[in-house]
Amino acid sequence: MTGFIIxxxxxxxxxxxxxxxxxxxxxxxxxxxxxxxxxTIYLNAQEIVTAMTIGDYPEYLALGFLRNQGMLEGAGAVTRIDYDAELDVVVVRTDHATDHEEKLKKKTRTSGCAVGTVFGDMMEGLEGLSLPKAEMRTSWLYALAAQINTTPSLYLSAGAIHGTVLCHRDQPLVYMEDVGRHNAVDKISGWMLQEGARADDKMLYTTGRLTSEMVIKCAHMGIPVLASRSGFTAWGVEIAQQVGLTLIGRLRGKRFQCLAGAERIIWDADLDAIKDEPKRSGRKGSA
Known part of the structure; x- marks a missing residue:
């Protein structure tokens, strides 16, 4: 396959x-x-959250947010998604009644740059989770970084935004952007759910920090590899190690660091053929 799907x-x-x-x-x-x-996202008749977003792909964002919050479990099939552009409202309808009043009482404001929100226990559903034993070749990693970093985007033209890309081997598939990296991930999650896309052979690439929220979302989606140009948080690394997720950060030029799940990596790239980026000045370890 060549080119992006989105x-x-x-x-x-x-x-x-x-x-x-x-x-x-x-x-x-x-x-x-x-x-x-x-x-504003509704699940059936219940208002769930109001998210700040750039406004593209609202249906995917709503569906992915509800999926990653675990709010679609036990709800049966999604029967319809209605978006009202004048009211800026999305209603996701399912064939079973839902009630998340108790879950909505417990809210965590995450480190997302547009103030992400997680309802309920952030670690809920991760107990006993085992991610697929996929492989990640370094040649794929470098090819993806080179293509993604030169793809025309709001990230390059306007800044103040994050991008997240769903990838298969060395091919980027779906590239979503938003003011919060959590929104970009939720859009990809919604696209995957609606399209019935496999997760076990995929990787997520993000321009943002590798935080606990990003790792948790990736794990819930069943994606075994998460990579970024940026750095890590300690809890993000800890959770990645717990669930067996391959966590690759500081991917710049030929350099990267893997702080969890290195057993998936196949070191097949010729580093002499990879163009490096100059090291950044300033404090060591800055994102």
Whole structure:
């Protein structure tokens, strides 16, 4: 397969706004800045959450959020997803009644840069979880990083946004962006659920930090490998080790670090053929 199934659309006028300001010399400049919009998610008749998002793929975001929160368990099949663009509301309907009043009482504000929210016990459902014994070749890893980092995106054109990419071997498949990395992951989760996509042979690549929330979402989705240009949190590493997830961070040029699940890696790349990036100055270990 070649090309993306879903790729970023940095030219979409609805996703950014042109703003005029000045630079460090006082010269007038124009800059595209990313839009933020509230999106309220309902599960049947119950309001669940209002998320701040750039506003693309609202159906995938709602479906993926509910899936990753465990709120679709026992709900039966998803029968319909209704999106009202004027009200910025998505309603996910299932063939069984749902009631998450108790779960909604326990809310955790995560480290997501757009203030992610997790309802209930963050570790719920991870007990006894064992992720598939997939392989990850370093040649795939470098090929993915090179293609993803040069793909036109809001991340490159406007900044202030995170990208997450679903990959198979050395091929990026679905590239989602949002102001919060958790939203981008939820969009991919919703796409996978709606399309019936396999998870056991996939990898997630993200531009954001490898936090506990990112690791938990990836594990719940059944994806065995998570990689990023950015760094790790200690709890993210601990959870990855617990569930057997391969966690690769600081992927820049030919350099990377794997702090969990290294047994999946096959070291087949010729490092002499990989173009390196200059090391960043400043504090050692900065993200």
């Amino acid at each position: 790729a970023p659309d940095p030219g979409c006028a609805r996703l950014t706004r042109r703003v005029t300001g000045v630079d460090q010399t006082g010269t007038e400049v124009e800059q595209n800045v990313v839009e933020e919009r509230p999106l």
